[in-house]
Amino acid sequence: MKASYRWLRELLPALTASPKDVNERFTHAGLEVEGVTEYGAGTESCLVVRVTGVRPHPTKSGLRLVTVDRGAGQSQEVVCGAPNVPDPGGLVVLAPLGAYLPAKDLTIAPRAIAGVTSEGMLCSESELGLSEEGGGIIVLPIGTAEPGTPFADAVPNARDTVFEIGLTPNRPDGLGHIGLARELAALLGIAFEWPSTGEIAKTADVDAKDLALVTVEDAERCSHYGGAGAIDVTIGPSPLWLRYRVQALGVRSISNVVDITNLVMLEYGHPMHAFDLDRVRPDASGKKHITVRHAKDGETLETLDGVERKLVADDLLICDGQGPVALAGVMGGASSEIQADTKRVFYEAATFDARGVRRTARRHGMHTESSHRFERGIDPGDVARVLDRAVALTTTLAGASAARGRIHVQGDHQGVEPRPIAKRAVRFRPQRVRELTGVDVPVAESVGILERLGCEVSKPAADGAYEVLVPTHRPDIGREADLVEEVIRVHGMDAVPTELPPIRASRDVGGREELARRAKEICASLGLAEAITFSFTSPRVLEALAAPAPAVKLDNPMAEHQSVLRTTLLVGLLDAIGNARRRGERDVREFTVGPVFLAPNGEGALPDERLRVAFAIAGDRPAWLEKATPFDVWDAKGYALEIARRVSGQPVEIEPAPGAKAPAHLHPRGAAFVNVGGQRVGSFGPLHPDAVDALELDGEVLVFEMELDPFAAGAALPKFTAIPRFPASARDVALVVKDGIPAGEVEAAVRAAAGPLAEAVRLFDRFVGGQVPAGHASLAFRVVYRSPDRTLTDAEVDAAHANVVATASSKFGATLRA
Numbered sequence: 136m137k138a139s140y141r142w143l144r145e146l147l148p149a150l151t152a153s154p155k156d157v158n159e160r161f162t163h164a165g166l167e168v169e170g171v172t173e174y175g176a177g178t179e180s181c182l183v184v185r186v187t188g189v190r191p192h193p194t195k196s197g198l199r200l201v202t203v204d205r206g207a208g209q210s211q212e213v214v215c216g217a218p219n220v221p222d223p224g225g226l227v228v229l230a231p232l233g234a235y236l237p238a239k240d241l242t243i244a245p246r247a248i249a250g251v252t253s254e255g256m257l258c259s260e261s262e263l264g265l266s267e268e269g270g271g272i273i274v275l276p277i278g279t280a281e282p283g284t285p286f287a288d289a290v291p292n293a294r295d296t297v298f299e300i301g302l303t304p305n306r307p308d309g310l311g312h313i314g315l316a317r318e319l320a321a322l323l324g325i326a327f328e329w330p331s332t333g334e335i336a337k338t339a340d341v342d343a344k345d346l347a348l349v350t351v352e353d354a355e356r357c358s359h360y361g362g363a364g365a366i367d368v369t370i371g372p373s374p375l376w377l378r379y380r381v382q383a384l385g386v387r388s389i390s391n392v393v394d395i396t397n398l399v400m401l402e403y404g405h406p407m408h409a410f411d412l413d414r415v416r417p418d419a420s421g422k423k424h425i426t427v428r429h430a431k432d433g434e435t436l437e438t439l440d441g442v443e444r445k446l447v448a449d450d451l452l453i454c455d456g457q458g459p460v461a462l463a464g465v466m467g468g469a470s471s472e473i474q475a476d477t478k479r480v481f482y483e484a485a486t487f488d489a490r491g492v493r494r495t496a497r498r499h500g501m502h503t504e505s506s507h508r509f510e511r512g513i514d515p516g517d518v519a520r521v522l523d524r525a526v527a528l529t530t531t532l533a534g535a536s537a538a539r540g541r542i543h544v545q546g547d548h549q550g551v552e553p554r555p556i557a558k559r560a561v562r563f564r565p566q567r568v569r570e571l572t573g574v575d576v577p578v579a580e581s582v583g584i585l586e587r588l589g590c591e592v593s594k595p596a597a598d599g600a601y602e603v604l605v606p607t608h609r610p611d612i613g614r615e616a617d618l619v620e621e622v623i624r625v626h627g628m629d630a631v632p633t634e635l636p637p638i639r640a641s642r643d644v645g646g647r648e649e650l651a652r653r654a655k656e657i658c659a660s661l662g663l664a665e666a667i668t669f670s671f672t673s674p675r676v677l678e679a680l681a682a683p684a685p686a687v688k689l690d691n692p693m694a695e696h697q698s699v700l701r702t703t704l705l706v707g708l709l710d711a712i713g714n715a716r717r718r719g720e721r722d723v724r725e726f727t728v729g730p731v732f733l734a735p736n737g738e739g740a741l742p743d744e745r746l747r748v749a750f751a752i753a754g755d756r757p758a759w760l761e762k763a764t765p766f767d768v769w770d771a772k773g774y775a776l777e778i779a780r781r782v783s784g785q786p787v788e789i790e791p792a793p794g795a796k797a798p799a800h801l802h803p804r805g806a807a808f809v810n811v812g813g814q815r816v817g818s819f820g821p822l823h824p825d826a827v828d829a830l831e832l833d834g835e836v837l838v839f840e841m842e843l844d845p846f847a848a849g850a851a852l853p854k855f856t857a858i859p860r861f862p863a864s865a866r867d868v869a870l871v872v873k874d875g876i877p878a879g880e881v882e883a884a885v886r887a888a889a890g891p892l893a894e895a896v897r898l899f900d901r902f903v904g905g906q907v908p909a910g911h912a913s914l915a916f917r918v919v920y921r922s923p924d925r926t927l928t929d930a931e932v933d934a935a936h937a938n939v940v941a942t943a944s945s946k947f948g949a950t951l952r953a
Contacts, residue, residue: 137384138315140296142402146316149325154296160322161300164624166309170299173237174383177263178287178294180234182206183280186225195249201257203229206283214253219271226275228263228286230256238264265293266382275375292379305611307511311404314608321587321625332520333527339366339536344551346412346538347423347481354546356451357427357463359486359515359553363522364412364538365529366479368392374532386504392473392480395528397504405484405513405521406505408453408461412479414471418456425481426454427463434459438466438501450495451487464492464509465501480529484521486513516556516607518543558591558604563618565599571616572623573632584625585618647746650843651728653850654748657781658726661774662757663750666725668707670732671697676706679829681799686734686742700732700742704749705800705838709822709830712753716833722754728843748782749840750774753832768805768820771837775809775819779841783811784850791877792818800826801838809841817841863894863921864932869952870943874903874912881947885916888942892927892935895919906953913952 140154152160158168184203187210192198201215213229221227230236232254234243239262245254256262261269263286280289287294300309308314313330320327346364351357370390372378377398378388386397392409400406410425418424430436430446436459437443444462446452453461461467464487473480489512496506522541529535540551548554563585565578582592582601589606596602605612612618623631655665673696674685685699692698701707704727712723726749733743755763756770772789779787790808792798797806798818806820819839827836872881878898886896900915907913918939920932943949 136300136302136310138298138300138312139380139383140298141292141294142312142380143316143319146312146330147320147325147327150319150323152323154298157319158298160319161298161315163628164318164322165303165628166306166315166318167301168298169301172297172299174295174297175263175265175287175293175379177230177234177236177238177258178265178290179285180230181258181263181286182229182231183226183275183282183284183286183289184229185282186221186223186227188223189220192249192251194251198249200251201227203227203257204282205229205231206281209283211254213255213257214248214251215257215272217257217259217272219274220257221274224277226277226279226282228258228273228275230258230262236262236264238262263293265379266388279375290375290379292376292383295379295383297383304511307404307508307513307610308608309404310508310511311400312402314404317589321584324587327587329520332523333531335527335537336530337536339538341366341538343538343540343542346479347415347425347542349542349544349549350424350426351544351546352426352428353451356429356488356491357485358488358545359518360427360542360544361484361518361522361553362425362542363482363484363526363540364480365482365526365533365535366538368478368480368529368533368535370473370475370477370533377532390473390475391532392477392529395525395532396482398528399521399525400504400508402524403514403517403521404508405517406464406508407482407484407521407525408467408505409473409525410460410467410471410481410483411473411477412481413477414474415455415460415481416457416470422456424456425483427485428452428454430459436460436462437469438462439469439472440466441469444499447498449491450498451491453483462495462499462501463487465496465499465506466503480535482522482525484518484525486515486518512610514608519553556607558607559613561603561605561612561615561618563592563601563603563615565601567615568619568622571619574623574626574630576622576626580626581622584622588621588625590618646847647844650847650849651746654728654778654782654843655726657778658728658748658750661777663724663726663752663774666708666711666727668704668711668727668729669697670700670729672701672706673698676710676830677702679826680705680709681823681826682706683733685732687732702731702733703800704729704731704747704840705751708749708751708838709832709836712751712836713830713832716753721834724750724752726750746843747840748778748843749838750778751836751838753834753836765835766837768807768837771819771821771839772807775817775839775841778839779809779811779817782841782843782850783816783846784852785811787811789879790815792820799823809839811845814845816845859921859923861922861924861926863919864927864929865917865919866932866936867915867917868936868939869900869902869913869915870940870947870949871907871911871913871952872943872947872949874910876947878914881914881943881949882916884942884946885918885939888939889918889920889935890938892920892922892931893918894921915952 144150162168184205187204188202190200198214198216200212201220202212204210230243232243243256245252257272259269259272260266302309317327343364351360373388373391373394377394381394381397382388384401388394396407396409415423429448430450430452432448434446435443451463452459453463460471487509489510492506492509526537530537543550543553545554565581568576585592591604593602682703687700689698715723728748730744730746735742752766756766776787788810790810792806792808794803797803800823801820802823808815809817822836822838882898897917899917902913
């Protein structure tokens with residue numbers, strides 16, 4: 136929200152605080168000023184001058200020598216190339232020698248132009264930072280000021296300080312200058328009074344209700360529709376004060392009537408719309424009829440931005456007798472816009488449902504000044520003021536005559552005056568300020584703050600509590616804690632003590648939270664980066680991963696791709712990888728820990744919420760001074776083994792899942808299950824190519840997902856084993872087996888055959904090629920033999936080792952490698 140310091144001073148005559156002080160006070164009260172702009176900073180050194188003569192440049196076509204009267208009997212000649220230099224008698228703006236123009240970072244100095252020295256410059260709006268228009272110089276209306284008057288004095292709105300305020304969505308009252316003035320008055324303890332809506336210059340002999348019939352078909356989506364009219368309108372450029380006021384606040388000046396609607400919106404924070412009544416098409420009876428209704432599926436509307444929009448039944452429309460003329464709360468239609476020949480204007484000021492406006496704006500990819508305000512909630516009680524203000528300005532600035540009265544439609548109520556809106560009543564106990572904030576604020580000060588903010592405060596009850604009627608411009612105040620927040624916010628947040636209050640913990644840290652924390656620490660220690668992912672996804676993504684069907688669907692999702700709760704953690708990880716690869720980052724190592732939501736175990740039960748850990752790796756493994764190589768399934772196995780071992784504290788077994796045994800989302804040639812204590816707890820492997828294509832991941836990804844709930848009791852504690860007293864005897868054996876035989880099966884057979892004397896069995900080499908026959912592999916194992924109560928003899932070790940070779944030969948057809 137852009138706010139004008141000059142406008143705030145007009146609304147608060149008692150305001151003496153400097154722009155810097157206003158900046159600090161707003162920010163400390165929660166209306167953060169994110170930036171300050173000096174609008175028209177070069178105007179103070181520029182002068183209003185009168186043109187007294189114009190002649191061609193002696194050597195350069197397109198240039199003219201303009202003689203101007205600077206006042207006090209001074210005149211000078213400057214070179215000017217603008218096409219709109221007025222005839223003698225016209226008023227223009229001169230930047231004299233030494234003037235600095237910040238918009239162009241230019242200091243005016245004598246300059247020779249085609250042999251003629253110019254000691255000054257006639258300025259355009261762009262050169263003074265007033266607008267982007269630089270096609271011609273500023274020509275002021277006759278009588279604006281006497282020659283020699285500083286331009287900033289002649290047109291005060293050409294110089295202003297503009298605050299850029301970052302309003303939170305719960306403060307729609309700050310989206311208008313009256314709301315900001317009320318807020319500032321409360322903060323500074325000065326008086327605030329509603330400004331006058333202005334005098335009606337002329338009144339026509341016609342009632343507003345005779346200009347158009349208004350019908351509202353959905354009173355929930357449009358709780359109040361107000362209308363007013365003006366006839367005999369003359370469309371033209373806005374006066375300079377209005378032009379520069381709206382332009383200082385980032386709104387382009389278009390014409391007097393359009394600028395009036397924007398000015399009133401910036402003043403009250405309430406969007407309004409102006410219809411060319413002669414372009415509002417009549418109904419079958421020949422009457423002008425404005426209807427607020429839902430769109431029909433497939434109906435179209437060309438909005439003011441020139442885009443034809445295809446509508447759906449949830450869109451709320453403003454229609455004339457033959458079709459849509461505006462998208463309610465978002466943007467008007469092109470068919471009834473104000474044009475140069477407009478003579479009759481119908482003003483609309485309404486209260487539209489915030490959620491409905493938000494849905495329509497998002498659906499059509501639109502964000503306008505109007506939708507921005509309606510989405511946050513406007514003041515439903517200022518419709519009459521807004522209409523009166525617009526009509527009064529129209530009679531003054533466009534020479535119009537006002538139609539008598541107004542039109543107000545509120546459900547079943549239709550009349551010239553609006554039906555009063557009931558105010559929300561909230562109980563306020565002054566002692567709650569101290570209890571919630573630790574600050575002692577006197578009761579009288581608390582009551583005074585609430586009254587300055589626009590609340591109506593009753594006399595205290597017997598228990599000291601007050602009934603506070605909340606003004607309609609503060610939809611964010613709904614409970615006692617909100618009133619306490621307002622009191623302490625105005626009193627001063629810096630008065631809140633910094634010490635922490637005594638807190639009684641609800642329970643000890645443990646359970647699932649501790650399990651999730653431990654899993655995160657383990658993954659991070661392995662070099663994986665944590666990805667913070669949404670619990671929401673879409674049915675399409677779950678289907679692409681062959682994950683369980685969603686058990687929870689959202690009634691009002693943030694977006695279509697976040698319409699269900701996830702049944703696998705992989706959706707968020709793969710979305711992050713897709714985003715990274717679309718931005719050129721190929722190498723990713725990430726993990727996440729969180730719940731998945733599966734179908735309930737019984738009828739009427741809640742979804743089965745399970746805690747899991749998952750990772751996804753893609754691209755090349757880290758390398759230093761060597762050629763990078765891509766991650767493969769062995770990397771995924773290593774990560775999976777270590778995560779499962781550290782989380783469980785137990786031995787981990789990897790069970791290959793070839794062919795049809797593989798989970799549907801994994802490639803059948805590299806998939807495997809993770810087993811702990813004989814229980815299957817997870818799986819890993821390369822993502823199936825079909826899933827890679829469906830999710831547009833642009834390359835292989837290796838994934839892992841494991842249940843954490845089986846280990847909620849914590850990792851198994853290691854058992855103490857006494858330090859061996861007797862020496863070990865290690866023997867190596869290299870067995871040649873067929874290539875398709877899993878090494879794990881051979882290792883298990885070797886361990887069993889070695890008997891109780893085998894302390895450890897470890898595969899330390901796998902070799903193919905050389906003297907190893909084709910289709911075979913050499914698996915080298917180291918077997919460590921030891922007895923806990925004696926030193927083994929060679930004969931005992933030889934016998935056990937011979938049994939290992941014999942078992943491998945009989946079970947796998949293994950031979951000793953030469």
